[in-house]
Amino acid sequence: MALKTVQVVVNGVTTQLSLNPETGKYEATLTAPEKSSYNQPDHYYDVTVTALDQAGNSVSANSKDAELGEKLRLSVLEKTPPAITITEPTESQLLTNNQPTIKFSVMDNDSGVNPEKIMLIVNGTEISGITKTQTTGGYNCQYAPEEPLPDGKNEVIVKATDYDGNEAEEKKVTFTIDTVPPELSVTAPVDGFITNRDTVTVEGTTNDVTSSPVTLTVNGEDVTVYSDGTFSTTVSLDEGDNTITVISTDGAGRSTEVVRKVVKDTVPPVISDVSLAPNPADIGTTYLISVDVSD
Numbered sequence: 001m002a003l004k005t006v007q008v009v010v011n012g013v014t015t016q017l018s019l020n021p022e023t024g025k026y027e028a029t030l031t032a033p034e035k036s037s038y039n040q041p042d043h044y045y046d047v048t049v050t051a052l053d054q055a056g057n058s059v060s061a062n063s064k065d066a067e068l069g070e071k072l073r074l075s076v077l078e079k080t081p082p083a084i085t086i087t088e089p090t091e092s093q094l095l096t097n098n099q100p101t102i103k104f105s106v107m108d109n110d111s112g113v114n115p116e117k118i119m120l121i122v123n124g125t126e127i128s129g130i131t132k133t134q135t136t137g138g139y140n141c142q143y144a145p146e147e148p149l150p151d152g153k154n155e156v157i158v159k160a161t162d163y164d165g166n167e168a169e170e171k172k173v174t175f176t177i178d179t180v181p182p183e184l185s186v187t188a189p190v191d192g193f194i195t196n197r198d199t200v201t202v203e204g205t206t207n208d209v210t211s212s213p214v215t216l217t218v219n220g221e222d223v224t225v226y227s228d229g230t231f232s233t234t235v236s237l238d239e240g241d242n243t244i245t246v247i248s249t250d251g252a253g254r255s256t257e258v259v260r261k262v263v264k265d266t267v268p269p270v271i272s273d274v275s276l277a278p279n280p281a282d283i284g285t286t287y288l289i290s291v292d293v294s295d
């Protein structure tokens, strides 16, 4: 007939309730736990109410109670969204591989990353074949495109949500794929060019569709490529056979090579013998001249 105490235990914290004379009910204002209830058994905090009378009789009710149980289940939502990190490719990366593995992680400290809500969008298309590996605090994810991605700019977007419905700030990476080596035209010298000069002018044009500007070397020396794609340089020649190697390399690292063989010959021919036959020749008849000459 006379209550002594009414108390409540939530998440290990005991609070005494006090009688509200206006309502006749026992009340307390409680502070919700600091953590989401998602990772509690069945996703709620148990609330256990115990009433003790003056005579020493007590009764308890909690979330398992047949009648009141559902009213003694406290749901707590956290508010911190997951964090997304895209590790591969990196922003503005130039790639020669058109099926690059895309790698990213999604981490959440509290309710946890909902793997069903991890979303990868490649060039505007949602991807379904992501490999999601659970790790401490979240998921490491990767995806290797089954079909080649197009040359040029590509865009990857990752979205995620935690179990309490907090949406992560989406992350985006743009990168460039370049599978085509530079164009390279060497207009001079022609292959097999023969000269008696000490130098030869090497010139031509080069360009790259996707990842210009290109860099150019002639026999390993850097040569300037002008904005219109032309280049010109002078190469010293050794007596005899010379090999001129021109290599143009685009921003993604693909290269095109043109090789020209040039011969430098400063030695005049040698006339070692001559014969006239017959000699003397009769007037008005033919005779043969034969010259032994080499170079």
Ligand SMILES: [Ca+2]
Binding pocket: 078, 079, 080, 081, 082, 108, 109, 110, 111, 112, 162, 166
């Ligand atoms: Ca969270």
Ligand SMILES: [Ca+2]
Binding pocket: 178, 179, 180, 181, 182, 208, 209, 210, 211, 250, 252, 254
């Ligand atoms: Ca290219």
Ligand SMILES: [Ca+2]
Binding pocket: 265, 266, 267, 268, 269, 295
């Ligand atoms: Ca010669």
